[in-house]
Amino acid sequence: MMGYSFNHFDPMDLMVETFTLENYVKFFSDEYYRKVFISTLGVAALCTVFALVLGFPVAYFLAKTQSRYKSLFIVLLVFPLMVGNVVRAAGWMVILGNVGVVNATLMWLGITDEPIKFMYTPFAVIVGTTAVVMPYMILTLQSVLEGIDFSVEEAAQNLGATFATTFRRVVLPIAAPGVAAGTMLVFILCMNAYATPVLLGGTGLTMMAPSLYDQIAKASNWPFGAAMALVLIVTTLLLATLSNWLIHRNYVKTMGA
Amino acid sequence: MSSVAASNISAATAPKVRRRVRWSSLLHRVFVCMMYFFMLSPLIFVVWMSFFVDAIPHFPPSGYTLKWYESAWQNSSFMNGLVLSFQVAAVASITGVILxxxxxxxxxRNGFLGSKFVNTLLLxxxxxxxxxxGIAIYLFYMRAENVLDTDIVGTFGGLVIAHVCLTIPWTVRLVSTGMAGLDPSIEEAARNLGASSWAAFRRVTLPMLRPSIVAASLFxxxxxFExxxxxxxxxxxxxxxxxIAIMQYLEFNLDPTIAAVSAVQILLLGIVMLVTDRFVKLSQVV
Incomplete structure (x- = not known):
């Protein structure tokens, strides 16, 4: 597959074996593909941040709770992961569609007179993808938070630290490995997302995975599709490693000091 | 003791603080519920819509019916898809679990050279x-077809082999977690008592691993399947x-039929998941 990316695409012969970088040059110089690339990065970054910020309180709750329904909470978290992205995307189509739940509610409340277009916008993709990846984030964070001795946190508060200080100086550094792992996992999943962007983004927002599949399956441009795949994998790896390194540098080091 | 001391010191502020804590924990709970709703809402609404009477769905519906399940049942592409997915998943999970x-x-057990590398590779x-x-496997199959002169792409076998690649990492992860919790001395004891290594594995280790293996197959x-x-x-x-059938249908229309098909998939996988949870706590797997 990697080898293919250096081949030349010819509409007649489809693929000519050579060694050329033209596919990569085309990818980074073409306005359209640059936009696809940037919007993929943007969506993945936003969804990762949302999943982290919204998921952290949930993971914190799960780690701390003594409730006997805890295993039920976990099952409810794993459940959406198991039913598949396609079905979840279908659900979001029901919710965000022009006659969907949200629009029906808004119109019933009299907030708008005509449906707001949610489907096939970046908004829909971000909402859908965040919901898809959030359980992964929560589970990763929860497994790390579970190991925290919460008396440390109480001690900090007894010593007069405010909630914000305790969180920033005590909880977050201990949770840093979990945050790093969760961020990395979720970022990779967002970058590689296929079903959600296709169904919720339509032509309104194109991401890398659907776009490279189209190149190969519909345009039969194997070399270019392969180049896109390689760009996607390498970028994902680089950024995931970078974020992992940053989190470790900023927090794990302070723990040691 | 310490709580008494603390309440003596800050007797005046204590009730106030406690109330604030209670408020914030209530808010926290509300937030957690909202997030759960956010994650589960697509499933809830898709199941709800599958019961709508109207062919062009709108909220709230004018009535409820089960007829869409019938029409989904009669739709051959969904029916065949269900059967194929079921067959592939069954064969792939059995093969994957054995491997x-x-x-x-x-x-x-045998930390051979590079076993750590294999472990990372598998995960x-x-x-x-x-x-x-998928595309890479497709390319590989094309090459193999040229060499072996048989059809692989588009065949049941080809699909199963690809899915086995998908399931093996999960199995390895589940079973090695289960194995880590086993005491190897029990197997050694069996060996010392004269059991052959195969008998010791089959009669001692395998039964102890049963929960992980069942969970691995279901998982x-x-x-x-999905x-x-x-x-x-x-x-x-x-x-x-x-x-794939659902995806192709959804690209063009969204109606109660597809909602019914989705609901069937949700129900089926939900049941399998609940059974899995009985064997291995899901929280330790994902």
């Missing part, structure tokens, strides 16, 4: 986008799996 148990045994398919993996079943990306490049014309 995965062997791999886990090798990795955990890293996540890094490659499913869609790219593999789910992973294979997979879309890997299958997309590998299915033959007219022979699609259920997620």
């Amino acid at each position: 995965g148990v062997a791999a886990a045994l090798g990795i955990v 890293s398919p996540l890094l490659i986008p499913g869609i790219v993996a 593999s079943f789910i992973v294979s 997979n879309l990306e890997l299958s997309l490049a590998l299915v033959g014309p007219g022979k699609t799996t259920l997620p």
Whole structure:
């Protein structure tokens, strides 16, 4: 597959074996593909941040709770992961569609007179993808938070630290490995997302995975599709490693000091 | 003791603080519920819509019916998809579990040279986008077809082999976790008492691993059944799996029929998941 990316695409012969970088040059110089690339990065970054910020309180709750329904909470978290992205995307189509739940509610409340277009916008993709990846984030964070001795946190508060200080100086550094792992996992999943962007983004927002599949399956441009795949994998790896390194540098080091 | 001392010191402020704590914890709970709703709402609404009377759905519906389940049942592409997905998932999970148990045994028990590398390798398919993996397997099959002179792409076997690749990492992970909790001295005791190594494995180790193995098979079943990306490049014309059939339908329309099909998938995988949870706590798996 990697080898293919250096081949030349010819509409007649489809693929000519050579060694050329033209596919990569085309990818980074073409306005359209640059936009696809940037919007993929943007969506993945936003969804990762949302999943982290919204998921952290949930993971914190799960780690701390003594409730006997805890295993039920976990099952409810794993459940959406198991039913598949396609079905979840279908659900979001029901919710965000022009006659969907949200629009029906808004119109019933009299907030708008005509449906707001949610489907096939970046908004829909971000909402859908965040919901898809959030359980992964929560589970990763929860497994790390579970190991925290919460008396440390109480001690900090007894010593007069405010909630914000305790969180920033005590909880977050201990949770840093979990945050790093969760961020990395979720970022990779967002970058590689296929079903959600296709169904919720339509032509309104194109991401890398659907776009490279189209190149190969519909345009039969194997070399270019392969180049896109390689760009996607390498970028994902680089950024995931970078974020992992940053989190470790900023927090794990302070723990040691 | 300490709480008494603390309440003596800040007797005046204590009630106030406690109330604030209670408020914030209530808010926290409300937030957690909202997030759960956010994650589960697509499933809830899709199941709800499958009961709508109206063919062009709108909220709230004018009535409820079960007729869409019937029409989904009669739709051959969904029906065939369901059957194919079921067959592929069943065969792939059984094959995957047999190979995965062997791999886990090798990795955990005999720490051979590079076993750590194999372990990382097995756990890293996540890094490659499913869609790219599917295309790569497709290419590999094309080459193999040229050499072996048989059809692989679009066949049941080809799809199953790809799905086995998908399920093995999960099996290895589950079974090696289960194995880590086992005491190897029990197997040694069996050996000392004269059991052959095969008998010791079959009569001692295997029964102890049963929960992990059952969980691994069920989990593999789910992973294979719901997979879309890997299958997309590998299915033959007219022979699609259920997620692909749903996807293709959804690209053009959204109606209660597709909601009913989705609800069937949710129900089926939900049951498998609940059974899995009885054997291995799901929180330790994912």
